């Protein structure tokens with residue numbers, strides 16, 4: 001039942017943390033889950049603040065586990081990264097997201113889709129081929145695809161990252177720095193990469209209205225990003241006061257529970273209509 005889900009997830013998470021055998025077991029389970037279609041994507045709207053329009057969605061993975069219920073990424077992505085299953089998993093999700101986005105566009109919903117990449121994905125020599133293949137297979141223009149990468153991912157191998165990101169940008173894909181502000185890299189460094197967007201981490205947005213320091217950080221990040229020609233997306237917007245403040249700061253777009261929670265693809269068109277009717 002839905003009520004026992006949090007408990008089950010917590011237990012499952014505790015098991016995962018106890019070590020290697022579960023990680024190894026998870027690999028087999030996850031590959032089976034992919035084949036059975038248990039791994040799905042939910043989509044969260046990204047809203048342009050000036051117009052109130054939904055520009056795109058971020059694809060967030062969920063595992064509809066037959067025993068443990070709906071699992072969030074934190075319950076299995078770390079193990080997938082450690083074991084290398086993140087390779088086939090991301091390839092699968094990339095294809096799924098691109099296919100879904102192409103479907104929406106064919107139905108007249110002009111959205112973009114953002115896919116999260118792990119460090120291992122960015123360093124995988126097959127990434128570029130996989131991305132090109134997914135776009136071609138579903139006839140999605142590269143400009144409709146966004147890839148989200150954290151600062152930490154880029155810093156794992158800056159030279160190689162720059163090379164791969166350059167090739168992806170050349171295709172026309174939008175590259176975003178995810179969780180901005182939680183890493184140690186400077187905007188001056190990130191600016192040397194072909195990034196198009198910067199997603200300010202939720203920790204700075206949560207306290208925006210109440211905390212002077214957060215407001216200063218967000219305001220100056222938006223200011224600096226404008227000079228560097230980066231679009232700023234605020235993550236984790238939960239209320240209207242925060243939304244108004246971001247709009248006053250000329251933030252480009254926002255994402256958060258206050259605008260729309262991640263939903264299964266079938267529920268997305270109605271959510272877009274509801275947001276744009278606000």
Ligand code: C2E
Pocket residue numbers: 044059060061072073074077093116117118178179202235236237238255256257258262
């Ligand atoms: P993220 O990329 O920073 O994604 C945003 C997370 O914040 C999502 O959690 C989303 O549900 C949540 N969120 C959105 N708005 C709000 C809000 O207003 N308040 C709060 N408290 N939370 C909000 P989720 O789906 O559990 O994903 C967690 C993380 O797992 C993601 O963080 C991302 O790092 C990773 N992840 C998700 N999907 C994928 C994937 O397909 N591949 C990889 N490699 N990682 C993924």
Ligand code: CA
Pocket residue numbers: 058116148178
């Ligand atoms: Ca993300």
Ligand code: CA
Pocket residue numbers: 178179199201235
């Ligand atoms: Ca993020």
Ligand code: CA
Pocket residue numbers: 179
């Ligand atoms: Ca994150």
